[in-house]
Amino acid sequence: MDYRVTIFLRQSWNDPRLAYNDTNQDIVLDVSNLDKIWVPDIFFVNEKSASFHIATKDNKLLRLSPNGDILYSMRLSLTLSCAMTLHKFPMDIQQCVIQMES
Numbered sequence: 632m633d634y635r636v637t638i639f640l641r642q643s644w645n646d647p648r649l650a651y652n653d654t655n656q657d658i659v660l661d662v663s664n665l666d667k668i669w670v671p672d673i674f675f676v677n678e679k680s681a682s683f684h685i686a687t688k689d690n691k692l693l694r695l696s697p698n699g700d701i702l703y704s705m706r707l708s709l710t711l712s713c714a715m716t717l718h719k720f721p722m723d724i725q726q727c728v729i730q731m732e733s
Contacts, residue, residue: 632713633679634727641704642671650699660693670703676730680710 646669675681683689683705690706713727 632715632727633710634713635708635710636729637706637708638729639704639706640673641702642673643700643702644671645699646701647699649695649701651695651697655697657697658695660695662689662691662693665691665693665703668701671733673731673733675709675711676732677712677728678709679712682708 649668683691692702692704694702696702709729711727711729713725715725717723
């Protein structure tokens with residue numbers, strides 16, 4: 632069986648090379664800078680299809696903190712597969728998971 636979800640995938644990590652002392656405030660970066668920094672390579676194991684939301688503009692956020700912490704958030708719609716166990720049907724309970732790896 633397939634199921635469809637829309638999620639905000641938020642990833643955070645620290646890159647000390649990006650630390651700064653000029654201000655004590657976070658900086659919101661343009662997402663075009665994503666190709667200039669290291670980003671975790673996350674994928675969905677049970678994905679059948681996926682799409683980014685780009686209505687009016689990309690639904691992505693890239694924020695940098697003074698200590699080098701990075702927050703990367705994006706909105707995704709996913710179609711995922713779910714193995715069904717029906718041997719107790721109609722009294723069964725199904726659990727479908729989102730399997731992520733890097």
